[in-house]
Amino acid sequence: MEGAWVALALTLKVAGWATALNLIFGVGVGYAMARWRFPGRELADAVLTLPMVMPPTVLGYYMLVLIGTHGPIGAWLLQHFGIRLIFTWQAAVIAAAVVSFPLVFKSARAAFETVDPQLEDAARLLGIGEVGVFFRVSLPLAGRGVLAGLLLAFARALGEFGATLMVAGSIPGKTQTLSIAVYEAVQAGQDDTANFLVAVTSVTCIAVLLSAGRLAPGRVAPRA
């Protein structure tokens, strides 16, 4: 039963880091796509949304091929830094981040597109730099949508299974997240362990949803 708490802590750590990565990349790319017009923008949007549509095993395979020891990224990391990503919790973070990226990116793009560009222009006229415009005008106005996306992404990252299993394996205490621990307990016929893990997972998910409801759109940033 102690293993369940270890798995829970690991799951929260992985989902937390994945959401933090998406806070930077998902929100950044979402903003760029909302404000920046370039040929092939919708194609880029489609490609960036792919992780939401593709089966996690396909994503897992792509990642395995890229960051694996013989993959272009994996071989480079190993050669220059001696880092082997596969079977580490960092690999689980990458898997969870990739899978949940579209949820942040899509919400952020939609949220930024609802921000009136005139308000940004007004700030620029008042002498505020681009970075200031983003953090003081665009982001606060898009905050509700961005936060909603981040919460969804966190929830999705908590439950990530397929891609995680492929790139991070199932090492108790290291890469064995709750969903993988449940799978393994069922495979081995350890129903008691499975029941306990499932209960822990269910309570965690309810807690996340309840706190999401508290932070949810409407309470975070009062509309200006």
Place this chain on the structure above:
Amino acid sequence: MDDLPIRSTTLPRLLAFALAAGLSLAAQAADLTVSAAASLTNAFKDLAPLFEAANPGTKLQFNFAASGPLLQQIVKGAPVDVFASADQETMDQAQAQGFVQAAQRRNFVSNTLVVIVPAASARVPAGLKDLAQPAFERVAIGLPASVPVGRYAQGVLEAAGLWAAIEPKMIGAQSVRQALDYVARGEVDAGFVYSTDAALMADKVKVAFSVPTVKPILYPAAPIAAGPNGAVAQRFVEFLTAPPAQAVLAKYGFGKP
């Protein structure tokens, strides 16, 4: 009113489709479902045409996984006709719970436990003791709780007093084939598989040494007690021990039981 003709053809088509789907489902119900250990994958696929030719009208349907999950599926009521596991222990559990026809249980092949390394690897262990060295950071072992090859590996490592040293390096695999894949991709430094698995990927992995197991590795097969096709299931188990099937199994490196 314009769309009426479309509707009048759509509905019959849908019905026809549903009927066809239902019929194919009915046809599947007459098939023989064999749940077999992952290490048997290639050999059993090769055996299927032989059995189907000898039993016209029967179609084999395979369900490959580690023996542990296969047992759990049977325990939970999966409609399986034959169970072939990679160890006696899993089959014993099935038998103790009354899920298999004990009288018709047969050992049909034997296998050998080997330690493999990636083909390009410069470090080749000479014996189990070498795996404890720091040069071997990651060792793929089937999860002992559900994968027989993992239990065999744990058994020999415990007997050699090395389990405590190797366990922290263990990368658990969901089946023997996953352990094989981890080694073939070079993601681990060594792995425990059967000699028959290593032979399938001779271009990507090399056998460092074979490991005598405490108990011989014997594969049993038995018809499932509640299986939908009892008579055919029994014939399949008998077929496995007969010379034509044994010849195919031997081609893949399996030994006589």
